[in-house]
Amino acid sequence: MGKREKRPKPTSDESAEAEAWLAECSAAKLEPVKQQPPPPAWPDPVQHYGALAAAALASPPTDHLARAFDAAQAVRFALGIGVGGAGGAWLAFAESRLEVACQALREDEELAQDARAFAASEIAVSKHSRSPPSLRKLERLAALDTLRFALWGYARQRGQRFEHPTRLLEVVQR
Numbered sequence: 001m002g003k004r005e006k007r008p009k010p011t012s013d014e015s016a017e018a019e020a021w022l023a024e025c026s027a028a029k030l031e032p033v034k035q036q037p038p039p040p041a042w043p044d045p046v047q048h049y050g051a052l053a054a055a056a057l058a059s060p061p062t063d064h065l066a067r068a069f070d071a072a073q074a075v076r077f078a079l080g081i082g083v084g085g086a087g088g089a090w091l092a093f094a095e096s097r098l099e100v101a102c103q104a105l106r107e108d109e110e111l112a113q114d115a116r117a118f119a120a121s122e123i124a125v126s127k128h129s130r131s132p133p134s135l136r137k138l139e140r141l142a143a144l145d146t147l148r149f150a151l152w153g154y155a156r157q158r159g160q161r162f163e164h165p166t167r168l169l170e171v172v173q174r
Contacts, residue, residue: 040078040087049171053077054090057097064108068101068115069151069162076144079137080172102147114150118143 036058042050053074061067074094083091105115121143129136148165155162 037089037093039090040083043081046077046081046171049077049168050081053094057094061101064101064104065111065151065155065158065160066162068098068105068111069148069155071098071101072144072148072151073163073165073168074098076141076148077168077172079141079144080168111151111154114147114154118147121146 036054039050039054053070056070057074059070071094075091075098078087078091078094102115102119105111106119108115122140125136125139125143129139131139145165148168152162152165
């Protein structure tokens with residue numbers, strides 16, 4: 001029988017890295033899952049579409065591309081119809097889902113550039129915009145539309161079927 005090779009002892013860097021990773025995982029397990037607040041009362045003409053947007057955010061993600069598209073659709077829809085008041089908590093939840101989804105997109109080689117461009121435009125609109133306040137909403141909607149079209153295009157290339165982004169615009173305009 002041959003001799004067994006000895007495994008090298010882990011270095012202090014590897015041990016510290018492993019401990020940090022374990023601590024992060026256990027902290028994530030203990031962190032409560034953010035529950036979706038109740039969706040706002042949607043106006044009658046868009047009630048069905050609003051329920052679909054809320055259901056898409058509540059469902060478990062199938063992949064990072066679908067999650068980002070659903071979140072962008074929900075935020076764009078809510079901003080387009082002017083959700084406010086009690087619906088503000090739901091909009092904040094949708095925006096947080098979009099932020100998390102965009103972070104995941106930045107790790108995808110194909111989608112990273114579009115995710116970074118969207119993040120930069122969000123920062124520009126919120127902090128550095130020279131536009132009058134009445135136009136800032138339009139800048140934000142344009143950034144969301146650009147992201148939605150980019151995600152739709154990538155989905156088509158990958159064989160996924162997402163609703164065309166103009167469908168949402170048609171629903172909001174009615």
